[in-house]
Amino acid sequence: MAYGIRLKVWGDYACFTRPEMKVERVSYDVMTPSAARGILEAIHWKPAIRWVIDAIHVLEPIRFQSIRRNEVGHKAPAGKIKSAMKRGDLEGLNLLVDEDRQQRAATVLVRPAYVIEARFEMTEKAGPDDNEGKHLDTFNRRARRGQCFNQPCLGTREFSAAFELIEPDDRTPQAAAEHRTASLGFGAARDLGFVLYDIDHGAEGRPSLFFRALLEDGVVKVPPPNSPEVRR
Amino acid sequence: MTIIKNRYDFSVIFEVKNGNPNGDPDAGNLPRLDPETNKGLVTDVSLKRKIRNYVDLARQGEDGFHIYVEEGSILNEKHREAYKSIYTDDPKVDKAAKLNPKDDAEAKVLTGFMCANFFDVRTFGAVMSTGINCGQVKGPVQMSFAASVEPIMPLEISITRMAATNAAELKQKAEGDDSADRTDNRTMGRKYIVPYGLYVSHGFISAKFAERTGFSESDLELLFEAIANMFEHDRSAARGEMATRKLIVFRHESALGNAPAHALFERVRIGRNIGGEFKPVDERLDNYPPARAFADYIVEIDRDNLPDGVEIIEKL
Numbered sequence: 001m002a003y004g005i006r007l008k009v010w011g012d013y014a015c016f017t018r019p020e021m022k023v024e025r026v027s028y029d030v031m032t033p034s035a036a037r038g039i040l041e042a043i044h045w046k047p048a049i050r051w052v053i054d055a056i057h058v059l060e061p062i063r064f065q066s067i068r069r070n071e072v073g074h075k076a077p078a079g080k081i082k083s084a085m086k087r088g089d090l091e092g093l094n095l096l097v098d099e100d101r102q103q104r105a106a107t108v109l110v111r112p113a114y115v116i117e118a119r120f121e122m123t124e125k126a127g128p129d130d131n132e133g134k135h136l137d138t139f140n141r142r143a144r145r146g147q148c149f150n151q152p153c154l155g156t157r158e159f160s161a162a163f164e165l166i167e168p169d170d171r172t173p174q175a176a177a178e179h180r181t182a183s184l185g186f187g188a189a190r191d192l193g194f195v196l197y198d199i200d201h202g203a204e205g206r207p208s209l210f211f212r213a214l215l216e217d218g219v220v221k222v223p224p225p226n227s228p229e230v231r232r
Numbered sequence: 233m234t235i236i237k238n239r240y241d242f243s244v245i246f247e248v249k250n251g252n253p254n255g256d257p258d259a260g261n262l263p264r265l266d267p268e269t270n271k272g273l274v275t276d277v278s279l280k281r282k283i284r285n286y287v288d289l290a291r292q293g294e295d296g297f298h299i300y301v302e303e304g305s306i307l308n309e310k311h312r313e314a315y316k317s318i319y320t321d322d323p324k325v326d327k328a329a330k331l332n333p334k335d336d337a338e339a340k341v342l343t344g345f346m347c348a349n350f351f352d353v354r355t356f357g358a359v360m361s362t363g364i365n366c367g368q369v370k371g372p373v374q375m376s377f378a379a380s381v382e383p384i385m386p387l388e389i390s391i392t393r394m395a396a397t398n399a400a401e402l403k404q405k406a407e408g409d410d411s412a413d414r415t416d417n418r419t420m421g422r423k424y425i426v427p428y429g430l431y432v433s434h435g436f437i438s439a440k441f442a443e444r445t446g447f448s449e450s451d452l453e454l455l456f457e458a459i460a461n462m463f464e465h466d467r468s469a470a471r472g473e474m475a476t477r478k479l480i481v482f483r484h485e486s487a488l489g490n491a492p493a494h495a496l497f498e499r500v501r502i503g504r505n506i507g508g509e510f511k512p513v514d515e516r517l518d519n520y521p522p523a524r525a526f527a528d529y530i531v532e533i534d535r536d537n538l539p540d541g542v543e544i545i546e547k548l
Contacts, residue, residue: 065268068256142488
């Protein structure tokens with residue numbers, strides 16, 4: 001754990017959408033490594049470093065709620081924007097929500113709290129003046145002061161995440177005694193099945209990677225990237 | 233057009249009186265409730281819709297302030313002169329491929345165009361379909377669900393209409409009705425109201441994302457103006473009386489911020505006004521009558537030991 005950090009994040013709601021249930025969104029039981037990486041990147045990231053998530057600690061019981069909202073059915077079509085630019089006129093470049101409405105339910109997590117345990121590696125983009133100590137200092141300084149590039153979120157942007165750095169000498173927070181139940185994997189490990197590990201943005205077609213998540217004593221250990229546990 | 237250079241976090245406190253602030257499609261349009269705490273909810277998208285509508289009204293058809301995600305019909309927009317377009321050379325549209333930007337550079341140009349023209353794209357962001365990769369604009373402004381300070385108690389109000397929808401309905405009613413003929417083709421309906429609710433929503437504005445979309449100081453002022461007035465032009469039979477009561481803005485000196493957002497929001501404390509005294513919201517209030525006006529609440533802002541570089545601005 002040379003350049004490791006621990007960050008506590010919590011919020012009112014969270015939605016770490018399962019890729020197989022994206023239309024009527026259903027959240028995973030715990031935060032995915034890719035969502036955790038997004039939170040860290042919202043605080044500090046440079047192309048010179050790559051965040052690697054080691055473990056995710058679950059501090060609160062896993063509870064769900066359903067929320068149904070009106071959403072629009074389409075994205076902005078690039079072709080239309082192009083032709084509007086050529087014409088120099090915005091005519092027809094609007095999205096009418098009343099005519100393009102979809103009501104979708106989202107099954108979201110309620111009042112989650114996690115500790116993200118992570119480290120970073122240097123990438124090939126690192127310059128001569130990029131060193132681990134510098135980036136570690138930058139991250140710690142920002143997280144300690146509550147600074148961020150943008151407010152991190154728990155899966156989707158409407159569910160903002162509050163965050164707090166856990167100082168290197170402090171103990172990792174634990175789930176309260178009354179929550180140490182089987183649902184958090186106390187007593188016997190709980191198998192969460194295949195969970196999204198991350199999306200491989202470097203590869204052709206941006207494939208998703210999965211891993212078998214085990215919730216053991218409130219902790220999901222995340223395998224290192226490119227290990228055999230990460231399935232493509 | 234100076235891009236904002238500071239991070240902002242803001243807390244919006246608004247009220248509803250005898251109205252339904254945000255219906256739940258899952259519960260037959262009952263006001264949204266958190267089933268565990270019985271506190272009322274208003275979704276982020278509901279508030280964003282009102283902000284869009286206000287900007288549309290306030291800056292009707294002005295260049296750079298169009299609204300992309302529109303409600304209702306488009307008014308006949310007068311012909312506008314060509315923009316100061318950044319895009320001068322015409323790329324050949326490849327017939328074989330779908331109409332998608334060929335690469336990230338072109339996607340950038342397209343998103344730039346959208347940001348320059350549409351206030352809501354510049355503020356909240358938008359997703360553009362670009363085939364393989366999605367050219368997404370993340371907007372600088374992020375809003376959270378609003379939750380009521382205390383549990384709410386929605387009421388179901390039955391109402392009658394003195395007319396029937398069609399002849400068949402009238403006939404049905406006449407057959408099933410054996411009472412004295414004082415009713416003429418009445419139909420019953422229902423609406424839901426919250427007698428009173430005080431809601432709080434939190435918002436975040438990232439200066440770093442503002443750089444990417446061109447969200448400027450004047451856009452920020454317009455956003456705050458829209459939040460302050462978003463209910464003034466959203467009157468309807470369902471809404472009752474809604475009003476923004478407080479808009480408390482935390483301005484950070486730096487782009488990355490000078491304090492954690494959650495610590496700043498905790499400085500805004502809302503309690504019940506019991507005989508002129510501030511009483512924190514908890515179960516000890518159960519013996520007091522329910523709140524029915526803004527005067528029944530006290531909003532305190534803790535200004536002591538503010539973190540360096542954070543300024544509290546009360547916009548309302």
